[in-house]
Structure formats: C-alpha cells, structure tokens
Amino acid sequence: MADEYAPISVLFVCLGNICRSPLAEGVFRDQVERAGLEDRFEIDSAGTGNWHVGQPADKRMQATASRHGVMLTSRGRQFGHADFKDFDHILVMDRSNLHDVLFLDRTEQFTDRVKLFREFDPEPDDYQVPDPYYGGDDGFETVYAIVERTSEALLASLMAHYGLTEAG
Numbered sequence: 001m002a003d004e005y006a007p008i009s010v011l012f013v014c015l016g017n018i019c020r021s022p023l024a025e026g027v028f029r030d031q032v033e034r035a036g037l038e039d040r041f042e043i044d045s046a047g048t049g050n051w052h053v054g055q056p057a058d059k060r061m062q063a064t065a066s067r068h069g070v071m072l073t074s075r076g077r078q079f080g081h082a083d084f085k086d087f088d089h090i091l092v093m094d095r096s097n098l099h100d101v102l103f104l105d106r107t108e109q110f111t112d113r114v115k116l117f118r119e120f121d122p123e124p125d126d127y128q129v130p131d132p133y134y135g136g137d138d139g140f141e142t143v144y145a146i147v148e149r150t151s152e153a154l155l156a157s158l159m160a161h162y163g164l165t166e167a168g
C-alpha cells in the first residue's frame, strides 16, 4: 500500500509518445482534475522508441483532443529503466509496447507494475489501442473514444484501490 501522502504515479507508454500515450496522459489528467484529485497523482507518458524525443504530440491527435476539450502539452521522451522505480502503474497501449517494456526488466522485478491499458476497458476487444499514426482522421476519433472510457475505468479502479473519493 502506498504511503498516504505519496502521489500515485501513473505512466502511459506507446511507441512514439506522440499519439496514444500523450492522449492517455492528457485525458487521464483531465479526469483526475475534474475529480479534484490532482494533488494525489503524478501522471506522465513515454515512448519505447526515440524518434520523437522533445516533440509535441502529433497535430492530428492534438486537434482531436482539443475538439473534446483536452489540451495535450507533453513533449516526447523515451521510456527508460528508471521509470520502473519512478512509477507505480505503467500502462502500455499494445502488446508490442508490453514486450518492449518487459524486455528492459531483465530481473522481472517490476512485472506487476506493467499492464495493458485496455485491461481496464469495459469493452476491451483485443486489449490493444490501435496505432492511428499511419491511418486517416477517423482513427484518431476511435482512439479518443477508447482512451476516454478506459481512462475513466482506470481512475475508478485506482480510486477504489487506494480508497479515494472525489474531492471538493
């Protein structure tokens, strides 16, 4: 059980850290803020690849999020071994991300911290968030819908686990 005053740290991980995980970070942060729980959480995202380090989220992903009232402000960074110690909950977008993240945990010390994000989705399909990067605009809307409902369920699950209720 976490220290009562330690933030609950949540990291979202995808491949490029410019589409799916920045969206999950932004949507989850928005939901946490609306629940008045921003002091209780530390939220970030990262990519397993390094191509987009330092870059803002993809413009198409930003536009989709913005239409739903969510601003994406994160900059790309690469997932690293230190993240296993820094984050209690590491939520990955697809099975390839799961493989790449677990591969870095050679001693299998942190396996319990890593989960497919869509394990929390009430309608999980194949448990993966599809990569919208090479597709059309409707792919970004589909990803938004998946991320919004999964994020809501994740927050409900964490609130129940840590005994949190909505503040203010």
Ligand code: 4NP
Residues within 6 Å of the ligand: 014, 015, 016, 017, 018, 019, 020, 021, 047, 051, 131, 132, 133
């Ligand atoms: P993401 O999407 O993993 O959701 O950020 C991608 C973004 C960029 C690339 C692949 C996936 N890329 O190959 O550059």
